[in-house]
Amino acid sequence: ALEVSSFWSTVDFRTRTVNAEKAQLWLERSKDSSVNINIGSEPFQEASIPKVKLIMRVIIPHLGRCRSLKVQGVPEKVARVIFDRLRDASAPILEVLEISTEDSTKWEPKPFREGNAPPLLDLSIEARFRKYFLERFTNLRRLQLIATAFSGTDYSGTVAYVHRILSMLPRLEILLIDNDKWHVDGGPDESQFLRTGSTSPLMHESLTYLSLWDSRANRNTIVTSLNLPHVRYFPRTHKAPLHETTFGICILEYMQRTHPFPRLVSLCLGGSHRDSHRDPDINQRNAENLAHLEGALDGVPLLESLSFEDVDFGGGETISCLSRVCPRLEWLTLHMCTGCTLKGIMSIMERRSTRTGFQPLRHLTIREYPWDTGLVDDKETWELLGKMLEAKYITPIDLTNLYLTRFDVK
Numbered sequence: 001a002l003e004v005s006s007f008w009s010t011v012d013f014r015t016r017t018v019n020a021e022k023a024q025l026w027l028e029r030s031k032d033s034s035v036n037i038n039i040g041s042e043p044f045q046e047a048s049i050p051k052v053k054l055i056m057r058v059i060i061p062h063l064g065r066c067r068s069l070k071v072q073g074v075p076e077k078v079a080r081v082i083f084d085r086l087r088d089a090s091a092p093i094l095e096v097l098e099i100s101t102e103d104s105t106k107w108e109p110k111p112f113r114e115g116n117a118p119p120l121l122d123l124s125i126e127a128r129f130r131k132y133f134l135e136r137f138t139n140l141r142r143l144q145l146i147a148t149a150f151s152g153t154d155y156s157g158t159v160a161y162v163h164r165i166l167s168m169l170p171r172l173e174i175l176l177i178d179n180d181k182w183h184v185d186g187g188p189d190e191s192q193f194l195r196t197g198s199t200s201p202l203m204h205e206s207l208t209y210l211s212l213w214d215s216r217a218n219r220n221t222i223v224t225s226l227n228l229p230h231v232r233y234f235p236r237t238h239k240a241p242l243h244e245t246t247f248g249i250c251i252l253e254y255m256q257r258t259h260p261f262p263r264l265v266s267l268c269l270g271g272s273h274r275d276s277h278r279d280p281d282i283n284q285r286n287a288e289n290l291a292h293l294e295g296a297l298d299g300v301p302l303l304e305s306l307s308f309e310d311v312d313f314g315g316g317e318t319i320s321c322l323s324r325v326c327p328r329l330e331w332l333t334l335h336m337c338t339g340c341t342l343k344g345i346m347s348i349m350e351r352r353s354t355r356t357g358f359q360p361l362r363h364l365t366i367r368e369y370p371w372d373t374g375l376v377d378d379k380e381t382w383e384l385l386g387k388m389l390e391a392k393y394i395t396p397i398d399l400t401n402l403y404l405t406r407f408d409v410k
Contacts, residue, residue: 191248259299271311313339
């Protein structure tokens with residue numbers, strides 16, 4: 001192992017004590033291999049400035065072969081030292097850069113200002129730093145913005161924010177936006193009524209993953225302002241790994257009208273059945289939105305997984321369209337849904353089996369929490385379904401049967 005230079009290619013500063021001699025030895029043994037350097041918050045609990053200066057003396061001579069640099073959760077005064085040293089530095093093969101700090105002021109890091117910009121492909125930064133980085137590094141393939149301060153009601157401003165990012169980064173494939181707050185969706189309006197802006201839909205040819213950690217109203221507004229011919233997944237990874245982003249059923253009309261996601265593989269739609277029974281206006285709007293379900297799904301022919309959360313299907317007629325659309329569909333998840341029956345789902349399966357080119361449903365997941373909707377009370381049909389496919393009734397913390405658990409979506 002001593003002779004294998006790649007074995008020594010990752011250097012970590014993640015302990016309270018900075019062992020400069022060990023790090024230097026590591027870097028020497030890595031020879032001419034590219035190196036990955038990780039700086040965490042652990043060394044800076046005390047004597048932070050002397051420690052960060054020591055770290056920089058060790059790594060600066062090796063920046064020419066640094067492929068990845070991650071500075072995670074450090075105090076701002078430490079980040080200032082690091083990026084002041086990097087302001088005029090050269091890192092000709094740097095592809096991965098991550099920056100996050102403990103503090104939030106108006107200071108912005110501006111590394112590698114002079115000469116040619118490093119060929120960054122993967123950037124993870126606090127959103128307040130974005131202006132310099134997005135202007136300087138336009139070849140990005142992956143971008144994660146942390147602590148994004150979206151306004152709760154300025155929907156046009158939110159759309160413009162996302163459009164600017166995508167317009168500046170034409171080769172971007174993965175975009176993760178996180179406003180650093182836990183969002184409880186704010187009632188039926190966020191699923192049933194779309195807050196539209198005046199901005200025309202933006203086409204982006206390269207994006208394959210889009211993750212939006214924000215209120216459902218903002219998510220709906222953003223996704224209905226985009227035309228993404230290559231998007232495959234809407235994962236929700238930063239705060240809740242293995243989950244998908246849930247969009248309100250109010251986006252269905254847009255999907256039917258424009259077919260903006262023809263390569264989409266997985267989709268999660270949310271409704272508001274708990275409110276529709278109490279509010280006639282919501283009930284009417286729910287029916288109007290679901291009327292677009294078949295047309296919307298007709299525009300996602302590659303869909304393999306479809307999830308519904310809190311949706312009232314109003315008798316099952318709308319969900320029956322699954323026998324006619326999405327020929328590749330294999331995974332169906334119903335979480336707190338009403339207005340459909342297990343017999344209806346079995347009928348969908350039987351009709352799909354007679355259609356040429358249609359995959360059979362292979363996975364049915366029923367999630368009922370915090371209360372029981374009674375969907376699986378038909379024990380006889382449930383047992384029959386269990387013989388025809390993988391049918392599971394799961395608890396809210398059991399994530400082992402969700403579609404995206406099969407992938408490393410980051």
